[in-house]
Amino acid sequence: MPTWQATMIAADGDADRDGAPLLRRRFTLDDGHGAVRDAVLHVTAQGVVETFLDGRAVSGDVLSPGWSSFEWRLRYRTHDVTAALSTGPEHVLGLALGNGWFRGRLGWNGGRAYYGEDLGGFAQLEVTFADGHVQTLVTDGTWESHASAVTANDLYDGQDVDARLLDPAWATTAGTDDGWGGVRALEFDTALLTEHVGPPVRRQEVLPAQRVWTSPSGRTLVDFGQNLVGWLRFTVRGEAGQVVTLRHAEVLEDGELGVRPLRTAKATDTFTLSGGDDVFEPTFTFHGFRYAEVDGWPGELRTDDLEAVVVHSELERTGEFECSDEMLNQLHRNVVWGTKGNFLDVPTDCPQRDERLGWTGDLAVFAPTAAYLYDVEGFLRDWMRDLAAEQAARDGLVAFVVPDVLKHSPPIGAFPDPDSTAVWSDVAVWLPWALWEAYGRRDLLAEHYPAMTAHVERVLTLLSPQGLWDTVFQFGDWLDPDAPPERPADAKADKGVVATACLFRSLRTVADAARVLGHTGDAERFDAAAARIRTAFLEHYVDEQGLVLSDCATVYALAIEFGLLTGAQREWAGQRLAEIVEKAGYRVSTGFAGTPYVTGALSGTGHLDAAYRLLTERKCPSWLYPVTMGATTIWERWDSMLPDGSINPGEMTSFNHYALGAVADWMHRVVAGLSPLEPGYRRALVAPQPGGGLTWARGSLRTPHGNLAVRWEQGEAGLVVDVEVPAGTTAVLRLPGEADRELPAGTHRVTAALTAP
The missing domain is CATH 1.50.10.10 (Glycosyltransferase)
Incomplete structure (x- = not known):
């Protein structure tokens, strides 16, 4: 764990008025120590944070650092930013904050901010140069703050963005100084910080819209063909000040969006257009939905205008x-x-x-x-x-x-x-x-x-x-x-x-x-x-x-x-x-x-x-x-x-x-028919039990030792079973009406008589 020098900081003044402040720090790399050998950035937040270096996201993480038992554990992520600091001496580190689980609404009783009233950002950048010199940049009183284009954000209720307020260059050296104010230090115990041992939350896939139509009440509805979790993303052009409103739900009822199961969750995003080409992606919220209701879209909405971004923890399918x-x-x-x-x-x-x-x-x-x-x-x-x-x-x-x-x-x-x-x-x-x-x-x-x-x-x-x-x-x-x-x-x-x-x-x-x-x-x-x-x-x-x-x-x-x-x-x-x-x-x-x-x-x-x-x-x-x-x-x-x-x-x-x-x-x-005989599948049981009118089935599992797989099929020759056993392991093949067979690592085909259930 690093030796912490950073301070948890919050936006000063009214920059946090909408629960999504921007924090930034311009800095110059120390001169005379050669090239940057390596640079790591540790970052977390009271709330959720998106981290930018010279205007680019430092990772694909979203909704970071997620939700932990904040009374005892606040997780941080560590990012390798060496390549990002190789372009010159002048740089900008920026943090965009959202309410997330820390200050947002939680539970069905209407409460919010159970863990605290102050959003905060915490970052520590450690840069090591060719000669071994280390430069450290931390969140402290020298940072600046500004309100963002996000005018509301909540995990249950959704996110509002006013593109007229957006400054795409805010975390770059070209960013304006207009309206930027100071920050204040928050009381925070760094002993709470713990490395995040789980995978990050990231965008996993994108689903196109399958159908756009008009409901009986005249609403514009969109079907993405799959109940999913994430948000909608699109590029749009319309008159400045025009508002596009998106409501989300899992099902339809009587031809309309079925929102009653959401209870008090609004699950609604709004986007106020700037008058130019605007890109909307509400990354400080998430919705469970298959259907969306779209209001205020400039012109005719088509299926290729919207896409659904699927978001979840980055898990490897096994x-x-x-x-x-x-x-x-x-x-x-x-x-x-x-x-x-x-x-x-x-x-x-x-x-x-x-x-x-x-x-x-x-x-x-x-x-x-x-x-x-x-x-x-x-x-x-x-x-x-x-x-x-x-x-x-x-x-x-x-x-x-x-x-x-x-x-x-x-x-x-x-x-x-x-x-x-x-x-x-x-x-x-x-x-x-x-x-x-x-x-x-x-x-x-x-x-x-x-x-x-x-x-x-x-x-x-x-x-x-x-x-x-x-x-x-x-x-x-x-x-x-x-x-x-x-x-x-x-x-x-x-x-x-x-x-x-x-x-x-x-x-x-x-x-x-x-x-x-x-x-x-x-x-x-x-x-x-x-x-x-x-x-x-x-x-x-x-x-x-x-x-x-x-x-x-x-x-x-x-x-x-x-x-x-x-x-x-x-x-x-x-x-x-x-x-x-x-x-x-x-x-x-x-x-x-x-x-x-x-x-x-x-x-x-x-x-x-x-x-x-x-x-x-x-x-x-x-x-x-x-x-x-x-x-x-x-x-x-x-x-x-x-x-x-x-x-x-x-x-x-x-x-x-x-x-x-x-x-x-x-x-x-x-x-x-796949299960462990020993923990971790060092010894596996392959015991399919055909029935239910099935003529074949297959299963495969990437165990800690390699791929374990089985496929069985019933035919005129009887029950034909193909088994793959990972290297360094063994398996027991147990078929109905047959004695157990010991299978070493490798591939095997076994034929057995069909047995009635």
Whole structure:
């Protein structure tokens, strides 16, 4: 870490009146020391910052430094700017600030500026010359400030730009001095500064408009063909002072923009034209949208006038899946797009309404899917550091959201006296373990082991005298499809059953982590606690044959998948689960807690056909119902849009919510057949289980050791399976009705007899 000399500075006077001030410093490189050998720039902000050197952006980062638990961590980025300083002695370093998460609106209670009222910029430029001389330029009282052309900016509400106020040369030596004022130092503790270990947020791709038309009310609407996260970009010429207004939404309703799910988020950008050729790109906000409403466009709007810029954290794609059923392929693509849209610096629940928070429960169940689709190690490692910071300040409590902005907002009547909560708080255990299995990084597991143990130790203090986790508020099987739209917590599954099952899983997982890390005493202690929880669960929730209290799909799925039931009880519970699923017409009857595990519980107890029928059902509620309705991302509710095209009447309705896409993990592990036998896939299991009328499927995963891939196809010759095993690893090939085969590194083709499900 650098030795900090810089000061956090804010614009003085009225330069910050619109929440987007410009800061700059003209400087001259020291003479007589030869050429610049290297130059690094460290930069961060209270707010979001875009950094310019001689008028050029120093990187492609946007919305930097993102959102961390600002009370304990403010991340900075380091950029190599050597090449930019090789053009001469005179230069200008400029910082453009926006409200971002620091001072913008957060949550649905209308609050803002929870972390502070002052936007600030912080930069330290270290230039090393050929002779070893070091020149350091820092933010301090010698900088200047000016109001920008951004007249409003908020992540929820949008951004307003007045091009008449724009000075393209403000961060160059040609920039005018007119109107520039001073800066003031802010009180800031540099001990909060920490290097950003996750990837930056950047523009990832550009989607052209697919269609422009006029709505029944006379509005101009644009469809980009894909529900995405980002903003619109365009070049336009019109009369000076003319205003172009852009509203964004994910869906249409009655032929108009469907904005009700946004709640209070305005999701509206405005652009006031200068009279010349203007370029608009609102980089201090982001929207979740497929459709846009455009008002005030000069002349006729055409599809090639606008483009949608897709923005998210820069993640490398690692896992692929494809099969013979195009509906399932679209479902999988929806999972991928849902991941991209919600992995924007923080793993959020949704990217469009007045929320966009790091809900812990969503990630707890989705982590294995995320770690297959993308290299999320750095992204989630950074987020877990925020979790640990928040948790340490609250005696082991893992909050509902991380960073925990809800603690700053007014009391939430729906969530009385929040404490550790099953699934949501269990992310402290389930996420590090999912990353351990995916990447095999012992250091990462060790780093987060204290958070894992702190969570279970706190929960063990919350148990009832019967040894059950049924004493505090629980979300339970949140968004059970049979719950009323206005009461999403009213699930069929008993909340104590759900919570106690989750605690058992967490205790066993922490015990396993302790063994990996050599903490023998901890392993024995948590094994013993898990045994006590299982005994209490069986005594109070399960009868002799295997009937689980509340007798619904979720409680059986959890009891089976988490290992609470064995032998005859497990067999009976699997049969009962299959009966419940069949009785429901193979429509989904589970919520957040049960949905990720129901297909695995079915296939794991010999009911593969039922699992496939559940996966491929098209009537609502089902995974494929949204696909039949044209969905391009995963919905929050199974029926976020009703069959008649109207939006679900519930206040909480998102069309981009990745949690229910956790079924993709089953598609990867069972349909394609790829899973780790050892952490990091040093030893892999290749075990496809054909079914569901599929004639072929394939999966591939770039593991830490190389590419692991499988493709299977059913034909006249039987089941033909092609496998690629990375160098330095081995795999076990397990096919239905066949003995296990040991596969060394290399490519293999195996033919087996077809086996009926």
